[in-house]
Amino acid sequence: MESTSNDLxxxxxxxxxxxxxSTSELHGWDISKRIHVVSGDRILVKQGSLYPALHRLxxxxxxxxxxxxxxxxxSAKFYRLTKKGKAQLEREVETWLSxxxxxxxxxxLKGVD
Numbered sequence: 379m380e381s382t383s384n385d386l387x388x389x390x391x392x393x394x395x396x397x398x399x400s401t402s403e404l405h406g407w408d409i410s411k412r413i414h415v416v417s418g419d420r421i422l423v424k425q426g427s428l429y430p431a432l433h434r435l436x437x438x439x440x441x442x443x444x445x446x447x448x449x450x451x452x453s454a455k456f457y458r459l460t461k462k463g464k465a466q467l468e469r470e471v472e473t474w475l476s477x478x479x480x481x482x483x484x485x486x487l488k489g490v491d
C-alpha cells in the first residue's frame with residue numbers, strides 16, 4: 379500500500395504545493411507541515427520529494443522565492459505563487475476534480491451477483 383500512496387502523492391505533489399502557496403508565502407518546512415496538518419496527518423511530504431518539486435515549480439515560473447528569516451530566527455527560502463502559478467493551479471484543480479469524479483464513478487460500479 380505504501381508504494382501506491384507514494385505514487386499518488388508524486389502525481390499530486392505539485393498541485394498540493396501550489397494550493398498551499400495560494401494561501402500564503404511559506405518556507406519549505408512550513409509547506410510540508412501545512413500539507414501534513416491540513417490532510418489530517420495523512421500526507422507526509424519528505425524533504426527528498428519537496429525540494430525537487432519546489433525547484434521544478436520555480437523553473438516553470440509557477441512559484442518564485444526570496445531569502446528571509448523564519449520564525450525560529452534562521453535564514454530560510456520563502457516561496458510564493460506567481461500569476462502563472464495561479465493560472466496553473468486553476469487548471470490543475472479542474473483536471474484533478476474531473477479525474478477524481480471519473481475514478482469515483484468507476485468505483486461506484488455494482489458487481490455481478
